[in-house]
Amino acid sequence: MASDSDFPNFNNGPSSPDDSIDNTFSSPADNSRVRRGRGGGRRRRSSTPAAYATPLASQSRFATPSDTPTTTPSRSHRRSNGRRPTTSPSSTDDIPVSSSEAGDDMDEATPTFVWGTNISVQDVKSAIQMFLKHFREKEVLLSGSETEIYKEGKYMRAINRVLEVEGECIDVDAHDVFDYDSDLYSKMVRYPLEVLAIFDIVLMDIVSLINPLFEKHVQVRIYNLKSSTSMRNLNPSDIEKMVSLKGMIIRCSSIIPEIREAIFSCLVCGYYSDPIVVDRGRINEPTTCLKQECLAKNSMTLVHNRCRFADKQIVRLQETPDQIPDGGTPNTVNLLMHDKLVDAGKPGDRVEVTGIYRAMSVRVGPAQRTVKSLFKTYIDCLHIKKTDKSRMLVDDAMGVDSGPPRIDEEIQFDEAKIEQLKELSKQPDIYETLTRSLAPNIWELDDVKKGLLCQLFGGNALKLPSGASFRGDINILLVGDPGTSKSQLLQYIHKLSPRGIYTSGRGSSAVGLTAYVSKDPETGETVLESGALVLSDRGICCIDEFDKMSENARSMLHEVMEQQTVSIAKAGIIASLNARTSVLACANPSGSRYNPRLSVIDNIHLPPTLLSRFDLIYLILDKADEQTDRRLAKHIVALHFENPESAEQGMVDLAILTAYMSYARKHIHPQLSDEAAEELTRGYVEMRRRGNFPGSSKKVITATPRQIESLIRLSEALARIRFSEWVEKHDVIEAFRLLEVAMQQSATDHSTGTIDMDLITTGVSASERMRRDNLVSATRNIIMEKMQLGGSSMRTLELLEELKKLSPGSELHLHDLRNALATLASEGFVVVHGDTVKRL
């Protein structure tokens, strides 16, 4: 140990778990001889079992430890990280070393125990053997076909595969372990160091049976534990347990080479020593030359390039925002990564980590053995899984046809939760309850909220074998007077939706919304950067101030809203990105207040092509209604003077609403029942027919094929709200009602009072068009009457007077007349020169 200061490199410092391992709070591990070779972290301790003659194993961990016979299974040689040939480990491992001091009542037949526990090493070993050899997935067992059963188990196949590719590790799903042997699982979680060491031994036994010449060391990596802990709840009782954590990587250290084996040479005679392995984070430098002939003192020097090093990295993990309680800052925890796990994650990645929680004491000084009373904690990482990536994989695998599984991975559904949600869905008035729970501080607007609820739940996306696909996302536009809490609704939906992006139209550019190509300054590669719509794939993109968006940016939305992709063709990249997003936009009328005399198009100045892509367009008008005002006043008074919590009743809170929604989106994929389909057809035909008034020559389009698609989506969403796999007739009826309410508000022709889809699709209602035609013909008649061909000209104001005389009741504007004259001029009937009209 005297050489420590000469070779500071060997001292792993506080970054290694081993230094001064005797202070690590790791009772069974330190004292048992069961050592894991992996990770370079844990190694044998040379202390005699005498020190533990009365093993008062930590009470917190084990209830009756005091007179457990403790024999320490010892492994006579250390498996150092695999590259060293493992010469039949089974023969050397697990020879019971009878430590006579330990157990007075020990008897010869006593099996080997993990130190401080009553866990028998043999039992564990055989359990693991059984598991590895015989575990088969449930589906295989259920399918029952004989050939399947006689096939090799899941993990035997995995082992074979690893041998083929000369891999280094086998991933073992902890759920499998639990299903096969729950006892083994609980032992593994409670005593991970020991059990995993045995696991590795068993694995190597099997490997050497299959291929005795296989030289690499194969390790087991456990993942997918039954329960995962929150970083905040890690406490002293978790030390030395296997834990699973979710978080975000915020910092990675550089890769640290950690010495594993050192070789020394003698400066006097040039003798090379045998490799010396790291012991407790140190290398014991030989003080004298080992060669019998030489024996020179203090002559040994390290030969760097003959030493073996392993990779090590320290990664800091931070809580994700959803785990942080109110008024707290995120906690962080350090992870220790070895070998393969190094650089497995980058800062910013969301990961799920399985590892062993460990604590290490802090020494006062480098040369001192005394320690402070403090411990530093870290997680010795066994397995790391990127959660974001896995979601992407799931998405891709399921594709569009299986319905959009737009859930956040963060929301986990356990049995109890699902039961609770299902219970909730059975309420007869669940639709109303959810509507009420949606933005409870915004009163009224029930129909709008219902529409938004449908949007949150979404319909089923459909992909036909022919390649045509139909979106399941519902797009909604809110148009209304200022101060009608449109933005608040948007904010609310944004908070609620699984992957919402909130942008403001004024501040968004076309590339900001879709995607843009940039050149990486370092590599010169072109990279695609996703915009808001691509980022909200399978979510809801909320666009405030839609009307103030630039024309250019809006035109990008055409593709997104119907095809649900964003196509890019520039700078060497031609790509089509998925943007399966619902758009929720809100716009103010162009003249700050909605002018009921004008059409929607005129009011919001949006191109009809874009407008028709919205399934529902709601006009939120501020009507001078005393009833509404009273409710508003009541609401605000209550807000200020009463305990707001007590005022809310019969509502579902936000967390449950989110969970309910996510569950429905993931698991419920309703289909149209025959009855519903029939109702849909009937209703649609009815709607179309309403345009044809008997005895009227004008034809008003009240519904378009786009509407029937919207209707299907809406009714699917409604069924989903009920957790029903079938779209029933009443869903369809409600969908019709929702559509009609929305249309009545936006597509009503104010002069006739009927619904006219032309208002949306072309911006001009049928009656308006008729009126214009009438005006043109009336003007034509007057001009025919009053003016001579090529004669004197006439002022437009005079014409207006004449027209007003003809039809005294109607309102006529100069503007309308000008339009009519322009039509006539294009026919070549008149010439308009400023204010004068001349007949040709």
Added chain:
Amino acid sequence: MVGPQYDCQANPLGAVRLTFEKALASGLDPASFDGKDWGALDLFRQFLFDQGALSHVPILNATTIRWVQPNTLVRFRGMIQDMLGNELYVGAYKDGSVWRTNKFMDASQHPMGMVGSPPDMRIWERRLLYCVPVPGQSSWTESSSEVVMNSTSQQREKRRRMDDDASNHTDMVLDEECESSPSAKKMRENGSRSKDSKREGTSNMSTLTDVERNSLPCLIKIYDSPESELKLNDVFEFVGVLTLESDVIADKDDLDESSNGFFEDELVHLPSFKVPRIHCLIHRKLDVRDFLHNPSTIEPKPDLVKEIRESLLRHLTAVLGNDGIAAHFVLLHLLSRVHARVDNVAVGKLSLNLTSLSKESVSVFGNQLRCAVENLLPFTYCMPLTLEYLNTASLAPKKDYQTNRLIPGVLQLAEGSHLIIDETQLETGTLNSTGVENARLLKNLMEFQKVEYNFEYYKMEMTADIQLLVFSEGKSNIVPADLVIPFQPSSAVSFEVVPTEALEAWRWYLATVRSLPHSIESEMQKMVENDLVAARQADRSLGSQDFSRLLTMARLMSASFGETSLSLEHWQMVKELERLRRERLK
């Protein structure tokens, strides 16, 4: 009263040890102390509160740190600026056959060379909080504590002298306190009066210096308290054991040696000579009232409250150049606080925008008002909103992952802080991305009383409760306030020396009245509703925000009279005020 066997003030660790041994002697197993107290806290609670020793415990700040002894009991008043997570330590260990504890200390007092085997030690955890003095703390809040400090230091000397007479000791101190308090008070008055008069003249830079002057951060180690109790930006008083680690430097060398990892923790960046450690025994959340000089038990009697209200209003009117309406609004504004949150709406906030202030007049009236506010409220901050400031300042706190610390931003303020935003200096120009972000932050704070903290990979919204006062020439669009009132002074600045008694009464008034509960009678509620409906029928442009504002004003108006339920009279006063305001806006 049985005298303590240990002097809790001078040797708190001794007292801790004593109770530990007592608990062990009574047959308790150290394992049962996991995350629990064994009776030490009761002793200190009794000592501090029942025996009234709390006021004798020195307050730790930049001046007192020079003479306060380590390992003694100190107080620290500050805001939780950052949370550094948990720390595991050897809580109890067996030294030979005797159990010893390390609770409330950094390094063990006995060598624990060969401890290590788990049955012989218990690992416990404690939380680390990084606390700073409350940002923008007004000087008058401290003067009181300093006086107390002096008296305690005198007493400490006395105490040493009569240390052997320990049994009567506490009684004696109590008596002394009673005797000395009138004189101390007089001294205090003189002191603050002279300070005040000085202040009137040269107060221009005082806000900045206030912030700079007293910035002693502190690392608080909290034991066994539920996480929900202590929240970020809360103002707390911690009573605990001050420790100064001597081995930090050695520790640092050790870390340099293996610095390629960053296993070193945040503490390395906080050497204890800069950031003292306090092992907290008892903590309590502070209210504004705790900062008052005489947190006396004045009954909030209606007459008295009314009287103080009138005089405060007169003062504000004088400060505002005889603009009585503006003074009314300022008074209501000073009383506002967020008392409920429903979804995104912060109910109870009342931000005020004084318009028609030019660059010239702001230097007179703005400063005047700022001084007045500073003298009235404990935590104030003034933000000169210039283009350069917007483009360069870091308003939002930001997490620095290099040091794993939260870098404070200007907007990390304690609950109930007052913030003046002076927009009159703003000129036309271009905002860069920082500027846009800062403007957005201010707007969010104004609208939702929330500040977004930047955690690099994501942002986190923290709720705030900050009174915002905006000075601007026209209506401010960067920070749209709830109330906009054109400022119309009719007289020049009236120079007035305010008697300290009055100042104290006003402070007491603002702090007390602000926290009054409030309700409304159902009849009155009907009436208010009717009025609102009628108003909306008459003017369609009135929206929910206007209603909210009116109701907030009504609540504050009746609170300003010390009443807990809204009366018709006050409601009509509010309507009248609103009418006058609207007239001015035209």
